[in-house]
Amino acid sequence: MNDFRRAFIVSDRTGISAENMAGALLEQFPNVKIRQYLRPFIDSETKAIDLIKEIQAFYDKDGVQPIVFASISNDEISHLVQTAPALHLSFFDAFLGVLEQELGTRAQHFTRSRVNNVERYDARMEAVNFALNHDDGSSDVDMKEADVILMGVSRSGKTPTCLYLALQYGIRAANYPLTPDDLGNPELPRMVKPYKNKLFGLTIEPERLHHIRQERRANSTYSHINTCKQEVADAQAMFRRYSIPFANTTHKSVEELAVHIMQECKLKRKF
Amino acid sequence: MNDFRRAFIVSDRTGISAENMAGALLEQFPNVKIRQYLRPFIDSETKAIDLIKEIQAFYDKDGVQPIVFASISNDEISHLVQTAPALHLSFFDAFLGVLEQELGTRAQHFTRSRVNNVERYDARMEAVNFALNHDDGSSDVDMKEADVILMGVSRSGKTPTCLYLALQYGIRAANYPLTPDDLGNPELPRMVKPYKNKLFGLTIEPERLHHIRQERRANSTYSHINTCKQEVADAQAMFRRYSIPFANTTHKSVEELAVHIMQECKLKRKF
Structure with missing residues (x-):
């Protein structure tokens, strides 16, 4: 018998919803080894039948049924997939009926239309371009158009967070790197001073910063642990002095940071 | 009575999993207006109690119970939240018991540890930096280190797709813009020629391209509808000539494109 279980994301x-759900559930079983198979775009009978054959073959080979995490809104395809020898976990099946009852109306039971994709694309594209054009404080002309300005020392995680905010939520996130000059100054940096209410600070553990900077410029003053300690301490002092909300990026994922920033700065997703 | 329903994502x-699940379910009810409240990081009794009060207040005011889409792995907090007057839809409650039975082991019932965040951060950061450094074919030295190279005419959607692949999956995605020179040449562009097996093409409807380019450089040859038609036709001809898989970005979201590319190019997520 295998020492792992097979899980299909269908x-x-x-499949991003089903993948998220599967991830959240399966990480509750840290001792179970899972081999994961992503099967998106199963939107026709032919594809469903191929999938069923694949699952059947694994079942025959393993003698153990795979687990299927499904997110299929089309009833016929969903029922078809459910004939495969597997444990089927489908949040549509679990919740759609309850929701229909609660809302007093029938669900449409088909894949959503893509009507809004163009608007969404535009909002996203604009936000991504904004993040790219305002990376590392390279321009202040449009700083006032930013929804939020992330501020932190070099390599504290500003860029990926800005990009994530742009891609996931259409938020125009600029970022401003705190230089040693800024940190030695008791005032807020000139470029961000007019936008105090849009500022959000990122901080990081000095040891982690040291490690990241070493990768970039090994054995330099820039990457020295004492420099990192001093810069981080100065940055945090600045955030506290001006009551700028801030978060430590060391133990947070980009997703967590982004959601945290959305909350703290009361930002609304653009799509 | 309100003409909308309140939905809490808890x-x-x-809350990204719960938000995805809620989105997938609620879009099956296009005629129901929903007012959505995102309540992430409900990880203490105090926060749960504040939330319950908020839900109770809405219930008292509306006379209709809100809907709660929950993703709470901690049992105590989950049970506490369920005392709020609402329709509770929780995929942990729906599926964790079934999974425990199937896997023959107890779930840990608490929030996942963040052990892997540093590795994940590194993989992400590396991929994001890679995408930024290889945007618009600005460097070919490391083209060989790319996991995938997206190719398409200017403004066909390469940049956001590359960034999404980097952020979500840690994929190192380079991109190569097809210039009019490239398109007039029967050969594959010199820079990407050695990496034919990593190429993925992006195409777009000429009308949409025209619209996007107009925003950038109005009434230019670059944005003229005939230029757009010609470039798109030439690009598609190139993709077909060299059997390069490609997708049309016009009606696809960045998520859909990314998943499609992962599948076509048999890429595996890095975390």
Whole structure:
């Protein structure tokens, strides 16, 4: 018998919802080894039948049924997939009926239309371009158009966070790197001073910063642990002095940081 | 009575899973207006009690119970939240018991540890830096280190797709813009020729391209509809000539494109 279980993520769209759900559930079983198979865009009978054959073959080989995490809104395809020898976990099946009852109306039971994709694309594209054009404080002309300005020392995680905010939520996030000059100054940096209410600080553990900077410029003053300690301490002092909300990026994922920033700065997603 | 329903997305972490699930379910009810309240990081009794009060207040005011989409792995917090007057939809409650039975082991019932965040951060950061450094074919030295190279005419959607692949999956995605020179040449562009097996093409409807380019450089040859038609036709001809897989970005979201590319190019997520 295998020392792992097979899990299929099945969807008639991208499978991102089902993948998230599977991830959240399976990480509750840290001792179970899982081999994961992503099967997105199962949107026709032919594809469903191929999938069923694949699952059947694994079942025959392993003698153990795979687990299927499904997000299929089309009823026929969903029922078809459920004939495969597997444990089927489908949040549509679990919740759609309850929701229909509560809302007093029938669900449409088909894949969502893509009507809003163009608007979404535009909002996203604009936000991504904004983040790229305002990376590392390279321009202040449009700082006033930013929804939020992330501030932190070099390599504290500003860029990926800005990009994530742009891609996921359409938020225009600029970022401003705190230089040693800024940190030695008791005032807020000139460029961000007019936008105090949009500022959010990022901080990081000095040891981690040291490690990241070593990768970039080994054995330099820039990457020295004492420099890192001093810069981080100065940055945090600045955030406290001006009551700028801030978060430590060391033990947070980009997702967590982004959601945290959205909350703290009361930002609304653009799509 | 309100003409909308209130939906709470509640999680002891970011709420991204619950938000995805809620989105997938609620879009099956296009005629129901929803007012959505994101409540992430509900990871203490105090926060749970504040939330319950908030839900209670809405219930008292509306006379209709809100809907709660929950993703809370901590049992005590989850049970506490369930005392709020609402329709509770929780995929942990729906599936964790079934999974425990199937896997023959207890779930840990608490929020996942953040052990892997540093590795994840590194993989992400590396991929994001890679995408930024290889945007618009600005460097070919490391083209060989790319996991995938997206190729398409200017403004066909390469940059956001590369960034999304980097952030979500840690994929090192380079991109190469097809210039009019490239398109007039029967050969593959010199820079990407050695990496034919990593190429993925992006195409777009000429009308949409025209619209996007107009925003950038109005009434230019670059944005003229005939230029757009010609470039798109030439690019598609090139993709077909060299059997390069490609996708049309016009009606696809960045998520859909990314998943499609992962599948076509058999890429594996890095975390």
